[in-house]
Amino acid sequence: MERKNRVAREPESRMPTGDLSPFRKIDRRTFLVRGAAAAGVAASAGLATGASAQDLAGHPWERVYGAGFTGYGQPARFEQPVMRHIVRPYGDLAPGSGAALSPIESLEGIITPSGLHNIRSHSGTPDIDPKQHQLLLHGLVSRPLMFSMDALWRYPMTTRIYFLECSGNSNRNLVPKPAQVPAGALHGNLACSEWTGVPLRMLLEEAGLLPQAKWLLAEGADSAHMSRSIPIEKALDDALIALYQNGERLRPEQGYPVRLLLPGWEGNMSVKWLRRLKATEGPTHTKDETSKYTDLLPDGKALQFTFEMGVKSVITRPSSTMKLPRAGFYEISGIAWSGAGRVRRVEVSTDGGASWSDAVLHGEERPKALVRFRLPWEWKGQPAVLQSRATDEKGNVQPARKVWQARYAPDNRFHNNSIVSWSADADGSVKNVYA
Amino acid sequence: MFTPKRLVVAAAAALSACAAQPTSAPVKAPAFGEPVSAAEIARWDISIPPSGAGLPAGSGSVKQGEAVYAAKCQACHGAKGMGKPADALAGGIDSLATGKPVRTVGSYWPYATTLFDYTRRAMPTTNPLSLSNDEVYAVTAYVLYLNGIIGESAVVNAKTLPQVKMPNRDGFVNVSK
Numbered sequence: 001m002e003r004k005n006r007v008a009r010e011p012e013s014r015m016p017t018g019d020l021s022p023f024r025k026i027d028r029r030t031f032l033v034r035g036a037a038a039a040g041v042a043a044s045a046g047l048a049t050g051a052s053a054q055d056l057a058g059h060p061w062e063r064v065y066g067a068g069f070t071g072y073g074q075p076a077r078f079e080q081p082v083m084r085h086i087v088r089p090y091g092d093l094a095p096g097s098g099a100a101l102s103p104i105e106s107l108e109g110i111i112t113p114s115g116l117h118n119i120r121s122h123s124g125t126p127d128i129d130p131k132q133h134q135l136l137l138h139g140l141v142s143r144p145l146m147f148s149m150d151a152l153w154r155y156p157m158t159t160r161i162y163f164l165e166c167s168g169n170s171n172r173n174l175v176p177k178p179a180q181v182p183a184g185a186l187h188g189n190l191a192c193s194e195w196t197g198v199p200l201r202m203l204l205e206e207a208g209l210l211p212q213a214k215w216l217l218a219e220g221a222d223s224a225h226m227s228r229s230i231p232i233e234k235a236l237d238d239a240l241i242a243l244y245q246n247g248e249r250l251r252p253e254q255g256y257p258v259r260l261l262l263p264g265w266e267g268n269m270s271v272k273w274l275r276r277l278k279a280t281e282g283p284t285h286t287k288d289e290t291s292k293y294t295d296l297l298p299d300g301k302a303l304q305f306t307f308e309m310g311v312k313s314v315i316t317r318p319s320s321t322m323k324l325p326r327a328g329f330y331e332i333s334g335i336a337w338s339g340a341g342r343v344r345r346v347e348v349s350t351d352g353g354a355s356w357s358d359a360v361l362h363g364e365e366r367p368k369a370l371v372r373f374r375l376p377w378e379w380k381g382q383p384a385v386l387q388s389r390a391t392d393e394k395g396n397v398q399p400a401r402k403v404w405q406a407r408y409a410p411d412n413r414f415h416n417n418s419i420v421s422w423s424a425d426a427d428g429s430v431k432n433v434y435a
Numbered sequence: 436m437f438t439p440k441r442l443v444v445a446a447a448a449a450l451s452a453c454a455a456q457p458t459s460a461p462v463k464a465p466a467f468g469e470p471v472s473a474a475e476i477a478r479w480d481i482s483i484p485p486s487g488a489g490l491p492a493g494s495g496s497v498k499q500g501e502a503v504y505a506a507k508c509q510a511c512h513g514a515k516g517m518g519k520p521a522d523a524l525a526g527g528i529d530s531l532a533t534g535k536p537v538r539t540v541g542s543y544w545p546y547a548t549t550l551f552d553y554t555r556r557a558m559p560t561t562n563p564l565s566l567s568n569d570e571v572y573a574v575t576a577y578v579l580y581l582n583g584i585i586g587e588s589a590v591v592n593a594k595t596l597p598q599v600k601m602p603n604r605d606g607f608v609n610v611s612k
Contacts, residue, residue, distance in 0.1 A: 094560050136479050145468025155465050206466050217482050223563045225556035284484045285546050287553040300532025305611035
């Protein structure tokens with residue numbers, strides 16, 4: 001069943017401009033109308049009755065009976081402007097090819113709501129009937145096997161929190177002029193969920209991997225049959241055949257009814273709508289591991305199979321397009337992650353990298369998951385440049401923008417994990433800058 | 436209520452003894468996959484590695500490919516694979532190190548087998564799996580010809596396609612461990 005109320009009312013602006021308040025100004029007519037109706041009923045003779053009987057504090061909604069139950073809850077109507085930032089490079093020609101970026105500027109904590117999870121799809125979202133969908137496991141195995149969704153559901157499951165980041169995330173910050181758009185439109189091709197599913201290792205053991213099987217081709221049931229080659233070590237390590245996201249079955253755009261999940265690796269390798277796994281001797285060299293998702297270097301060579309997502313962080317509040325209404329106290333809040341494991345440290349600078357302070361981390365015990373960092377800040381009403389720099393447990397440090405850029409060809413658009421900078425002007429407006 | 440001390444101790448001992456015992460027989464490893472025949476696998480297995488293993492019977496010429504391209508591909512990929520609105524398929528050879536790289540099938544893709552694989556599995560975008568194997572071979576031949584990689588009279592099939600050497604074949608550094 002479609003739930004239309006999220007999209008039925010198009011917000012006036014998707015940009016969280018204005019002050020830092022999370023509460024958005026919304027038409028209050030509904031409340032006024034309800035209040036007036038209640039007052040009319042009260043106009044009976046003599047005794048004070050109805051809404052005006054008690055001259056006490058209390059908003060109109062305290063004086064009318066509340067809404068009934070709904071089968072599937074939705075965010076408050078005041079939160080309707082919180083939406084994904086949609087990027088469609090091919091326009092109407094291929095409306096489902098592109099990405100929808102998570103509005104990280106409006107979110108807190110470390111779990112992304114399923115409906116705001118970033119989406120990267122190469123050929124739209126297929127409408128898959130789980131009763132008909134199957135997963136084939138074959139190739140260099142002793143026993144090729146076919147799994148129905150009901151069969152997968154019977155296996156022992158595991159639950160983990162992992163981030164997923166498209167390796168093209170933050171490529172919009174590689175254009176010559178910094179775009180003045182919300183943080184999510186720049187760096188939101190990233191999200192973090194609780195995933196539940198069957199360890200892939202279990203299915204590979206059942207099929208009996210042959211010794212010469214070194215790679216695994218994963219293929220989706222979307223109309224592009226998106227496919228990637230995965231080293232068998234990763235498949236036997238922490239790879240998950242995911243069936244649930246944040247407690248419910250996967251959303252269609254996240255691979256319903258079943259997706260691969262490769263913690264810490266470029267998002268497109270966690271193949272959605274998984275239909276086939278083939279054990280092979282070498283990589284298949286599919287389109288999306290040759291023509292795309294390879295990283296061009298200045299000398300014209302390209303790095304291939306750069307799976308792991310680098311250590312990275314971004315301040316989400318305050319961030320680009322927001323406004324600091326007055327001088328005084330602010331909490332700097334942001335997210336950090338690393339495909340190599342745990343985030344060990346996030347430093348924050350408010351002077352463009354001249355000095356750094358350690359932020360407090362939340363969730364740093366989890367490898368390959370988002371970590372929330374926070375730091376109190378006294379803004380004195382003068383220009384400032386905010387930056388964050390993450391370090392992971394392997395000692396990897398998030399690089400400066402210039403250092404990162406020097407490594408690659410000018411048009412490389414993958415694996416940009418460089419430091420993000422926001423400037424605060426004297427009038428409090430926060431902008432995206434290259435520092 | 437009064438409980439003699441030694442009774443409590445005895446009950447605790449019994450409980451811990453219980454906990455040390457397995458509560459049921461060892462559980463057999465789950466195995467819910469169903470056997471599948473080679474004929475069925477063949478209907479699913481569409482991936483083509485550089486060796487060409489799995490390439491189907493059939494063939495296509497550059498000339499035949501030109502007609503397929505005009506009918507099924509040109510609206511998105513432009514005349515002679517020059518691109519717009521979708522990705523360019525031809526040109527850009529030797530541009531990768533110039534600072535203004537143009538990445539196309541001809542200038543960037545390391546293996547010609549990938550062109551067959553991707554065209555068959557995903558193209559045309561609005562109607563994938565609608566081309567016959569002969570048509571896929573033919574349009575593969577035409578795109579390789581547009582890039583000057585094969586001659587005008589070339590015919591592409593399961594035998595010839597894996598033998599095509601792409602200009603950027605050695606342009607990639609495999610960094611996987």
